[in-house]
Amino acid sequence: MQFSVSISSISIPVFLFVYALVAVLKHLETKKTDAREPPVVASPIPYVGHIIGMLLRGSRYLKSLGSRCPNLPIFTLPMLNGRTYIVTSPALAAQVQRASKALSFNPVIPEVVNRVLGLDAGTMKIIRSGVESEDERGFVGDTQDMLYARLAPGESLDELTAAAGNEFLAQLTDYKEILNANGGKKTEELLGWVKQLVTVATARFLYGPENPLAIQPELEPLFWDFDAGIPGLLLNVYPSITASKAYRGREALVKAFTNYLTAGKKSTGSALTQTRGVIADKHGLDVESTARCEVSFLFAGITNTAVTSYWLILHIFANPTLLKRIRKELELTLKAPSEKSSVRMMNIKTITKDCKLLVSTFRETLRLYSDNASTRVVTTDTVLADQYFLKKGSILQIAGGIMHSDSTIWGGDAGQFNPERFLEDSTKQKSVHPAAFRGFGGGATLCPGRHFALNEILAFVAVVVLLFDVSSVDDEELPIPKKKDDVLAIHILEPLEQVHVQIRRREGWDQCSLQLETS
């Protein structure tokens, strides 16, 4: 009795004190720095609530805030002693993209690369000098310019596309033999199967036959350990302990790339890889730092491609009508060199131009599974769209996840996978603001690899669709798992559960071989 009285006599003042403190803190944090600042969305826990929400619930947290305030084109999240502005309207996103100096991605670069790649002080100085300078491009700028130029439609894109297409074709032709040796079918965990194929192929067409992953195949799972632990590396709290798998994976890759570069193997890689090396040398990066940067490029080249290909393959094979239509579209593009030939020539340019349903299905995959948030720093007090005051030093995010699931943009079926959504004659599609599709980001950070990604993913998926049948292991309908969106979205979202499939050689196509036409 005595005990409970003393507890309640202490707890009431403590409760009142905490209640008053929270109220004061909330008042302080929701107080606008300028009347025109976007509406503030407070968390029940002042100052740290949104941070906790994002850490624990990833991009799902942002989407839940978005659905709590559906009519706000932009809102403010108070965090610690700063602000993060969340843009949910495509029209405002386009304005953000245009204001690339006042709302800049550049200040984010050194912070992120330092944490993710573990660069030394000398390399960080090289990276910062260009990023912070008004008049010189520096290492990062030169690399970006080169990538945008080499991966734009033209000869060098065609060259890389041909290399990628041939690599996927070779791997999948080998897989046909594996199936033969296995009685014509094999069970695979689909995401793992696709990841492995894409990782091995990409390392090969970017870095040549003696690439680090070809020499040490055990690096492939370590690459995916690195990928999975990037949020931990970004947090940067004793990463070698708190994100130990990612840290170990990264360091193993760095060591292998250092050996690759030291042995002069770069000259056996793609023209793109060789040019990257020239830029690194020009700016004085040492071998180990160059290796660290190559790990980041390998990451950019593999992760989105692999996970997008997975969802695309799964959705196509899970829908027999879609499968039939896409096969028909693809088959119409194939050519036989002679009447009796069992060879079928496949042309990637024709596929991307003529296979409208496949292209639409690809874009729908990105819409549904990309929660990408394009991040900018407010470098000077700014009034966005003559309306919203944005305070210098704050962070701004264009919330792809919110936009991609917004039924006012995409219609009532925004939550569904609709492979026809992006068909040119779809009347719905015509009214969608171009900045609403965030799959490849936008503005100054628009993905330089987007044309190449379309080419290589369509080439890869086309070969799978033409040569194989993919079904569930129990011959039931293929399940489509939910997406894992309770994580920090650093690339296309992965599935919540594994899907095991049975892969068979496609009937009637046993004797056919595909070849790539490269003009």
Ligand code: HEM
């Ligand atoms: C389906 C495949 C792909 C998707 C969905 C994708 C998506 C993205 C996104 C969302 C961004 C950030 C944009 C932003 O923050 O606004 C990005 C950046 C980037 N992507 Fe891609 N990407 C894909 C494939 C590729 C490929 C194949 C390459 C390279 C060969 C590549 C290279 C890059 C690079 C280097 C950047 C950083 C650009 C910069 O910092 O300026 N991407 N990508």
